[in-house]
Amino acid sequence: MYLTKEEEKILDGEYGEILRRCMNLLVSLGDIYGAERLIPITSSQISGVSYKTIKDVGLEFLEDFAKENVKVKVHSTLNPAGMDLDKWKELGIKEEFAEKQLRIIDAFKKMGVEISCTCTPYLIGNLPKFGEHISWAESSAVSFANSVLGAKTNREGGPSALASAILGKTPYYGYHLDENRKAEVMIKLDEELLNLLKSLKFGESFYGALGYLIGKMVKNGVPYFENLYKLNPSNDNLKSLGASMAASGGVALYHAKELTAECKVKEVVDDKIEKISIGIEEIKESYEKLNTTNDKPDLICIGCPHCSLMEIKEIAEFIKKHDIKLDCDFWICTSLHTKAILDRMGHTRIIEKAGGRVVKDTCMVVAPIEEIGYKKVATNSGKAGVYLPSFCKSEVIYGDIKDILKN
Template identity: 75%
Template sequence: MYLTKEEEKIYDGEYGEVLEKCMNLLVSLGDIYGAEKLIPISSSQISGVSYKTIGDIGLEFLRDFANEKVEVSVPSTLNPCGMDVDNWKKLGFPEDFAKKQLEIIDCFKKIGAEISCTCTPYLTGNLPRFREHIAWAESSAVSFANSVIGAKTNREGGPAALASAIIGKTPYYGYHLDENRKATHIIEVNIENPSIDVYGALGYIVGKTVKNGIPYFKNIKNINNDELKALGAAMAASSGVALYHVENITPEAKKAIDDNLEKITIDMDDIKDAYEELNTCNEAPDLICIGCPHCSLREIKEIAEFIKKNSIKLKCDLWICTSLHMKAIADRMGYTRIIEKAGGEIVKDTCMVVAPIEDMGYKRVATNSGKAGVYLPSFCKSEVIYGNIKDILK
C-alpha cells in the first residue's frame, strides 16, 4: 500500500500507541484485500457495542482506547448495545450485565462517539450522501447505505470501523470501487403486495441463494424505505450480501446490470418455504419483538394505531425496538402511551438479538424480522414464531 508521509508517521507510532494500532489494522486489511491506498471517509458506524457480543475481552480493548484519550476524527455513531440505557431496571435487565454495559458506553463516550445506539443511523442524523465514502459496520446499515443511499462502504467489522473512525480513513478496495458494485444475479419477483415479513422472507431466500453476490431485483414496485430496510437486513443475515439493486428504485440500478447474468425467479411458494424454515415453534410466544433493524416512526405509528383500533390487550411481553430519537417523537405523538396501555414497551438502544433475553426468561420470540429470524436461534437460543406482526398481535 502507498502511504502518505503523515500516514507513515502514524504507522510508525510517532503519534502514540493507539493511533499506531489503528493504522496497523487498516493497513493490514488493505494488504489482505489488495488496496492501493487509504481514502478519507465522511462518517463511521461502529459495531461491537453490546456486552453480550464483545464480553470482557472487548471491554478491555475499549478501555485501552478510552484511557489514551484519543478521539474519533469523523462523525461516528454506535450500533445497538445490550440494553435500554435508561430503562434497564424497569425492563428487567440483569444488574451485573448493566454494570459492564454502562462501562462500555462510557468508553465510547470518552472517545467522542455519538451514543446513538441504533442500527438505523441514517434515520437519526448520520446520513451520507450519494457516492460518499464511509466506514460502516452492522450488516443491515451497510446494506442500506450501499443500496438505498448509494454511499460506498465495505462490510466492516467493529474494530476496523473504530480504527477508521479515529484515523478518518479506510482502505480503498471492495465496494469503494465502482467495478465491484455491479449486479451478479437477476431476481425476478412474482409476489403481490408484500408486507415487511414477506420482504424479510424474500431477503432470507435470496441471501442463501446468491451468497456474497449482488442481486438485482425486478418487478418490485411501491416499496418504501422500511421494506427496503427489511429486505437488505434479511439478506445480510442469511449471507454476505452488502449491496443490492432494485430496478427503477435504487440509485445505481441503471448502471449495475448486464444481460448475461444468472436469473432466479421467486414466487409465493418460495416465500411459504422460507416461512417454514424461519418458524421453529408453534406454541404461544413469551415475547413479541419487532425492530430488527430498529423501527422507524412510521412502523411505530402503524403498530400503535393497530393496537388502539383493535383494543388489543397483550398476553405476553411486547418490545418495539427503536432509537432514542424515534422514541422521543413517539412519546410526543402519544404512540408510547397507547403501546404501554396495551402492555407493551418501546425499548430503545437495543434489540432482541444483542440483548441477553435468554437470561431474562424469554424462550419463544415472535417477530416479523427476517434478520431476527435468522439470528435468534443461534445468538439467543430462542425458538421463533415468524409472521405478519398484525396477525401475531391479534
C-alpha cells in the same frame, strides 16, 4: 500499499500507540484485499457495543483506547447496546451485566462517538450522500447505505470501523470501487407471486422472507431485483429486505430497478448474469424455515433493524383501533431519537396501555433475553428470525406484526 508521509509516521508510532494500532489494522486489511491506498471517509457506524457480544475482552480493548484520550475524526454513531441504557432494571437486566455495559458506553463516549445506540443511523442524522465513502460496521446499515442511499462502504467489523473513525480513513478496496458494485445475479418475482401478493395486500414480513431466501442463494454476491418495484415497497420494506439478506447470506449491496440509488443513474446489470425466478412455493418455504414453533410466544419483539417512526405510529394506531390487550410481553425496539417523538405524540402511551413497551438502545438479538427467560419469540424481522435461534437459543414465530398481535 501506498502511504503518505503522514500515514507512515502514524504507522511508525510517532503519534502514539493507539493511532499506530489503528493504522496497522487498516494497512493490514488493505494488504489482504489489495488496496492501493487509504481514502478519506465522511462517517462511521461502529458495532461491537453489546456486552453480550464482546464480553470482557472487548470491554478491555475499548477501555485501553479510551484512556489514551484519542478522539474520532468523523461523524461516528454507535450500534445497539445490550440493554435500554436508562430502563434496564425494568427489563430484567442483571446489575453485573448493566455495570459492564455502561463501562463500554462510557469508553465510546470518551472517544467522541455519538451514543446513538441504533442500527439505523440513517434515520437519526448519520445520512451519507450518494457516492460518499464511509466506514460502517452494522450489516443491515451497510446494506441500506450501499443500496438505497448509494454511499460506498465495505462490511466492516467493529474494530476496523472504530480505527477508520479515529483516523478518518479506510482502505480503498471492495465496494469503494465502482467495478465491484455491478450486479451478479438477477432476481425476478414471477407473475403468479406478484398477483397473489397484490391481491392479499401482503404485510411487511414478506420482505424479510424474500431477503432470507435470496441471502441463502447468493451468499456474498450482489443481487439485482428486476421487478420488485411493482410492489411499491417503502424504505422500511427495503430496510427489512437488506437486513435479512445480510443475515442469511453476506449481502452488503443490492440493486432494485427504479428503487435503489445507482439503478437511477447508471447501468448496474448486463444480459450475461445469472437469472433466478422466485415463485409462491419458494416464498412459502422461506416462511416455513423462519418459523420454528407453533407455540404461543412469551415475547413479541420487533425492531431488528430498529423501527422507524412511521412503523411504530402504524402499530400504535392498529392497537388503538382494535383495542388490543396483550397476554405476553411486547417490545418495540427503536432509537432514543425516535422514542422521544413517540412520547410526545402519545404513541408510547397507547402501546404501554396495551401491555407493550417501546424499548430504546437495544434489540432482541444483542440483549440477553435468554437470561431474562424468553424462550419463544414472535417477530416480523427476517434478520431476527436468522439470529434468535443461535444468539438467544430462542424458538421463533415469524409473520406480520398485525397478525401476531391479533392472535
